[in-house]
Amino acid sequence: MVCPICSSKQTEIKFNLTDEHQVLCCINCGVEFLFPQLNDNELKKLYSENYYVSWGISGKHENESTKQMKTATFHLRLNRIKQYIPSGKILDVGCATGYFLEAAQQIGFEPYGVEFSEYSSSIAKKKFGEQKIFSGTLEESNFPDSAFDVITMFDLIEHVCIPEQTLTKAASLLNKNGIIAIMTPDTKTISNNLMGKRWTHYKLEHFFYFSRSSINYIANRCGLDVVHYERGKKALNINYLYTQLNIYKHWLLTPLINIIHTLLPAKLTARNFYFSIGEMVVIIKKHASNTL
Ligand SMILES: [Zn+2]
Structure with missing residues (x-):
């Protein structure tokens, strides 16, 4: 099997996730990936309304403790982002129903979003306006180049079919001094070592599993650099x-x-209490040579 990130043939099977799906590891770039990925029909089924209901973020079944918890996590992320960019246009990729964008708007950012689920994007459109939310993938979106100061991808990059395409598109939408903030599971963590194949982030909807070095590897391929890394804490209750x-x-x-x-x-x-459950947050910028 060829690595979908670096094209190396030096990959090995890590374990079987199900009878039909395996998690493989690339010896060269260090990324882990699901094979085969779910197809469009399987994905549509997974991301239907029931998926969001089960996560407590459906409009109908909105759960107050979930909302408080997520808002607390968003303020952790926003405080980090503000150290780089204090205000401006922010694009949240995988914005769901728009909780993060609401928090960003409250502290002065102009909110935009991209959301794959029609159900969730319809709720976000009601909050922020039709033209601010694109229903589909980032690659299909029609925002102008260099339009954004901040692009956020929280719990997103592990879900996409071709992360390099997603990051390249994000780089084109980012203005030259802008930042991309990514939160994603981190395979080089204690929880991964301890839990092995039972690690809670190993699941069918996660196609890629990065580490600090493999996310930097793919960022570099897209003309980007990781400028900050931290353990991704989340508020939990x-x-x-x-x-x-x-x-x-x-x-x-x-x-x-x-x-x-x-x-x-x-x-x-x-x-709420704050806890790291095997995830990382990285801040990414364009190569210095690209900003001239
Ligand atoms: Zn690789």
């Missing part, structure tokens, strides 16, 4: 973990969270 772990069941964590959820008073199960 017990209510959210309880919901998640009863959808994606884990032999140890699911019974554990069920006990905690039963024992703790409701006030505590809704309280």
Whole structure:
């Protein structure tokens, strides 16, 4: 199998994720990838309304503790972004129903979004306007070149079929001093080492698994440089973990969270705490030579 990132033939099977899908690892660039990727029909089915309901982010089933938790995480990300770019046009790729864009708008950014799910993008369009939200993929979008100061891809790059195309398109939409902020699972983490194939980020909708070095490798191929790396902390609360772990069941964590959820008073199960669960945040800029 040829590596879809660097074209090296030095790849090996890491493990079987299902009877039909394997996770492979590239010896050359270090990326891990799912083979075969889900096809369009399988993806459409996965990203239908039920997917968002299960994540507690559907308009109909909006869950207050999920919303509070996600807003707290977005402010962590926005504080980092503001160190580079204090205001301007921000494009959130994979904006879902627009929670992050609402938080960005509140602190002075002009919000734009791209969302694959028609269901979610229709909700985002109602919030920000038809012309601000593109329904489809980033590659299909029709925003003008160099239009954005900040492009965010949170929990996105691991889902796309060809990450190099997505990053190249993002680079073309970015103004010369702009930044791209990416959050994605990081294979070089303690949780990955400890959990192995049971790592919670290994799932069929994740086609690629990067590390600090492999994300830098692909960024360089797109005329970009990683200028900042950190562990990707997220706000979490017990209510959210309880919901998640009863959808994606884990032999140890699911019974554990069920006990905690039963024992703790409701006030505590809704309280946010900050936790790194095997993800990284990187800030990416165009090569210095491209900004002349
Ligand atoms: Zn490779």
